Amino acid sequence: MAKANIKSKKGFTIIEVVLVLAIAGLIFLMVFVALPALQRSQRDTQRRDDMARFLSQLNQYQANNNGKVPETKAKYTEFINNYLQVRTSKNDASTAQDSFTDPSGTDYIIAAVTTCSDADNGCPQKSKAEDYKDGKINVYTNATCDGENPKYSKGDRKIAITYKFEGAGTYCGHN
Numbered sequence: 001m002a003k004a005n006i007k008s009k010k011g012f013t014i015i016e017v018v019l020v021l022a023i024a025g026l027i028f029l030m031v032f033v034a035l036p037a038l039q040r041s042q043r044d045t046q047r048r049d050d051m052a053r054f055l056s057q058l059n060q061y062q063a064n065n066n067g068k069v070p071e072t073k074a075k076y077t078e079f080i081n082n083y084l085q086v087r088t089s090k091n092d093a094s095t096a097q098d099s100f101t102d103p104s105g106t107d108y109i110i111a112a113v114t115t116c117s118d119a120d121n122g123c124p125q126k127s128k129a130e131d132y133k134d135g136k137i138n139v140y141t142n143a144t145c146d147g148e149n150p151k152y153s154k155g156d157r158k159i160a161i162t163y164k165f166e167g168a169g170t171y172c173g174h175n
């Protein structure tokens with residue numbers, strides 16, 4: 001008997017190609033789903049660093065002003081402009097090299113300045129959602145932090161600040 005002259009062709013079957021494409025698609029999907037969470041986490045880390053910088057410069061402000069702290073939203077805006085904006089010239093606001101800006105691109109602003117008292121049984125909490133978004137910082141005088149919330153602490157030179165993160169949680173820091 002003569003052997004049939006059959007040439008075997010080498011290559012991938014359709015099932016193998018579909019399987020490789022499905023695995024590549026799953027990997028792409030996992031990266032696509034994880035990327036926004038990673039970016040949000042990076043922005044929140046930058047916000048945490050910015051709030052620590054805010055408190056550090058607040059300590060510098062107190063050292064330069066006989067221990068006093070800004071008392072109004074307008075005074076805190078002035079504090080941000082004078083202590084957190086780095087300029088090449090003190091008189092030229094247009095040469096700002098570093099600004100106190102949220103990673104989303106909006107400027108941080110002071111939403112509210114609240115004085116805590118012993119009568120408050122702590123500090124009154126802001127319930128308005130607009131006070132916790134878009135780069136808004138809440139400032140509490142006579143306060144320290146108890147977890148994510150400010151609490152009353154005797155001493156008018158004590159300041160606590162809160163900031164709502166984009167991901168989850170609230171930053172509360174004090175000097």
